[in-house]
Amino acid sequence: MVEARKKRNNNVSDYSSIVHSETFQKLLSEKRKFIVPMIVFFLCFYFALPILTSYTTVLNHSFIGSITWAWVFAFLQFVMTWVLCMVYSKKARKFDEMADKVMEERGEAES
Amino acid sequence: MNTAAFSMFLVIVFVTLIITYYASKKTSNASEFYTAGGGLTGWQNGMAIAGDYMSAASFLGIAGAVALTGFDGFFYSIGFLVAYLVVLYLVAEPMRNLGKYTFADMIAVRFNAKKIRGFAAMNTIAISIFYMIAQLVGAGALIKLLLGLNYTTSVLIVGVLMTVYVIFGGMHATSWVQIVKAVLLMGGTLLISIIVLAKFNFSITGMFDQMKTATPLKEAFLNPGVKYKDGMDTLSLNMGLVLGTAGLPHILVRFFTVRDAKTARASVVFATWIIGIFYVMTIFLGFGAAAFVGTEKITGANAAGNMAAPLLAKALGGNMLFAFISAVAFATILAVVAGLVLTAASAFSHDFYNEILKKGKATEAQQVRMARYASIGVSVLSIILALGAQSLNVAFLVSLAFAVAASANLPVIIYTIYWKRFNTTGAIWAMTVGLISAVGLVLISPNVFSPVEGAAIFVGDPIFPYTTPGIVSIPLGFLAGYLGTLFSSQKADVKKYEEVLVKTNTGAGLG
Numbered sequence: 001m002v003e004a005r006k007k008r009n010n011n012v013s014d015y016s017s018i019v020h021s022e023t024f025q026k027l028l029s030e031k032r033k034f035i036v037p038m039i040v041f042f043l044c045f046y047f048a049l050p051i052l053t054s055y056t057t058v059l060n061h062s063f064i065g066s067i068t069w070a071w072v073f074a075f076l077q078f079v080m081t082w083v084l085c086m087v088y089s090k091k092a093r094k095f096d097e098m099a100d101k102v103m104e105e106r107g108e109a110e111s
Numbered sequence: 112m113n114t115a116a117f118s119m120f121l122v123i124v125f126v127t128l129i130i131t132y133y134a135s136k137k138t139s140n141a142s143e144f145y146t147a148g149g150g151l152t153g154w155q156n157g158m159a160i161a162g163d164y165m166s167a168a169s170f171l172g173i174a175g176a177v178a179l180t181g182f183d184g185f186f187y188s189i190g191f192l193v194a195y196l197v198v199l200y201l202v203a204e205p206m207r208n209l210g211k212y213t214f215a216d217m218i219a220v221r222f223n224a225k226k227i228r229g230f231a232a233m234n235t236i237a238i239s240i241f242y243m244i245a246q247l248v249g250a251g252a253l254i255k256l257l258l259g260l261n262y263t264t265s266v267l268i269v270g271v272l273m274t275v276y277v278i279f280g281g282m283h284a285t286s287w288v289q290i291v292k293a294v295l296l297m298g299g300t301l302l303i304s305i306i307v308l309a310k311f312n313f314s315i316t317g318m319f320d321q322m323k324t325a326t327p328l329k330e331a332f333l334n335p336g337v338k339y340k341d342g343m344d345t346l347s348l349n350m351g352l353v354l355g356t357a358g359l360p361h362i363l364v365r366f367f368t369v370r371d372a373k374t375a376r377a378s379v380v381f382a383t384w385i386i387g388i389f390y391v392m393t394i395f396l397g398f399g400a401a402a403f404v405g406t407e408k409i410t411g412a413n414a415a416g417n418m419a420a421p422l423l424a425k426a427l428g429g430n431m432l433f434a435f436i437s438a439v440a441f442a443t444i445l446a447v448v449a450g451l452v453l454t455a456a457s458a459f460s461h462d463f464y465n466e467i468l469k470k471g472k473a474t475e476a477q478q479v480r481m482a483r484y485a486s487i488g489v490s491v492l493s494i495i496l497a498l499g500a501q502s503l504n505v506a507f508l509v510s511l512a513f514a515v516a517a518s519a520n521l522p523v524i525i526y527t528i529y530w531k532r533f534n535t536t537g538a539i540w541a542m543t544v545g546l547i548s549a550v551g552l553v554l555i556s557p558n559v560f561s562p563v564e565g566a567a568i569f570v571g572d573p574i575f576p577y578t579t580p581g582i583v584s585i586p587l588g589f590l591a592g593y594l595g596t597l598f599s600s601q602k603a604d605v606k607k608y609e610e611v612l613v614k615t616n617t618g619a620g621l622g
Contacts, residue, residue: 019329031294050349053335054342066319077189085380099617
């Protein structure tokens with residue numbers, strides 16, 4: 001960890017060769033494959049609530065007693081946010097490892 | 112004068128000044144002043160983000176909005192929280208890896224043009240001041256109600272305190288005031304929520320049953336549509352809420368107070384838990400106020416419902432709880448305005464003075480001195496504007512700040528990090544069009560023009576029908592960035608983008 005950071009502080013002026021390395025390209029594509037669908041998902045999930053409440057009354061039906069689906073869906077927005085936070089943290093650890101690998105290779109190439 | 116409330120206000124002032132005293136000893140150079148030396152831990156920064164973000168508007172405003180409009184008031188809570196997914200997934204880590212002291216630094220890694228830095232700094236100052244006027248006007252009205260001081264004195268007290276925290280303690284003081292405030296706010300809200308739940312015999316279904324008859328709205332209280340009757344208006348509000356946070360400069364600078372992307376990530380996750388739990392509890396505050404204070408008394412104290420939470424505290428726990436919750440509201444205001452002063456002052460002293468005027472060559476002492484002058488300047492300007500706006504309903508300035516952040520800042524942040532072809536023309540177009548369209552549309556919106564006298568600033572028909580500009584201005588900001596890039600003959604600097612890519616994804620070059 002400390003060594004990885006030391007290497008990061010070394011000369012990294014040649015960004016181009018890092019960008020074109022296989023490991024870095026793999027990191028980028030893995031990130032894209034994870035982040036883009038997740039963003040599309042949570043934005044759809046989020047905007048579904050105001051769209052449904054504005055243009056339909058389906059959420060006004062009872063879930064349990066006086067609690068309607070609108071409140072359930074609203075609460076699910078919180079659950080969704082917390083779950084996606086944890087999912088991101090877990091996935092990001094993998095990206096950290098890949099990023100360390102990119103910098104290690106860089107260090108080896110230089111030495 | 113309420114002596115209990117007054118004493119608790121004094122305790123808050125005393126504690127925050129002690130924090131400032133200790134912080135001032137550490138505030139020796141520019142890095143300490145702007146970012147607390149980047150030395151905050153994940154949980155500390157997470158608490159500070161929460162303290163920076165949960166403004167009086169959300170504590171007092173949302174509690175009131177839920178109490179008066181039921182479900183529709185809760186939209187704010189949802190939007191304010193889900194916004195953190197945009198922050199976490201797209202913005203927090205790149206911001207840490209690319210920036211140094213200000214949001215403009217991050218864009219300057221790719222486009223080292225003074226024009227761009229100037230525009231970014233100008234947007235930062237504009238957003239922070241809009242937001243601050245709303246907080247100060249609210250603070251003035253609140254302290255007037257709570258302590259019986261007049262409006263001018265109330266604004267001056269808050270104004271002087273925020274200036275003292277920032278000029279002496281910089282980011283150290285600001286962060287710790289925000290952390291203490293977050294603890295107080297969570298504690299106070301949790302306490303009230305438990306008492307409210309106990310009053311409903313800890314039955315959530317029972318609570319909802321009772322709410323059907325507790326307010327003059329009857330069953331409509333629990334259904335959407337009380338406040339937001341126009342679908343496009345609702346969508347516009349939600350768009351501004353969910354996309355605005357990731358472009359708010361006073362939130363973005365918080366990522367420079369930690370040492371690396373991992374800590375930035377951890378702090379966002381921590382903040383999201385705290386902020387989420389808080390916003391869930393706004394249901395109990397709102398329902399409790401509606402049931403145990405009553406609509407009539409809430410609107411009697413303040414038409415917008417801002418007194419709902421303190422009045423609920425009084426109804427539940429008498430004068431002591433009222434005094435405590437009022438002091439929490441006071442601390443909330445102080446923490447938020449201190450963050451705003453620091454952010455706006457940094458944009459002035461770091462971006463305009465050091466980077467543009469001094470070409471990045473000002474000494475540490477000059478930088479800190481200018482940052483302090485800028486803090487005083489920003490505070491004085493905001494206080495004057497807030498005093499002038501006393502009789503105006505300026506709550507909409509909060510949503511305007513969010514809309515400008517989403518329309519002018521977010522497009523530039525996203526394109527800078529993720530779009531290879533993006534160039535300086537695109538950046539300038541996005542920032543200019545985003546700012547002008549958001550502010551322009553608000554100027555002709557129902558917030559400023561209303562046919563009913565007293566409902567808005569001017570009497571007249573609004574030309575723009577929606578209360579928030581987001582649904583038009585956010586796509587316009589993104590479109591302007593895109594078209595500006597395509598129309599410009601200038602070729603993208605591939606080398607610079609490669610640098611951005613490597614730094615963003617690996618943290619290379621970070622100390």
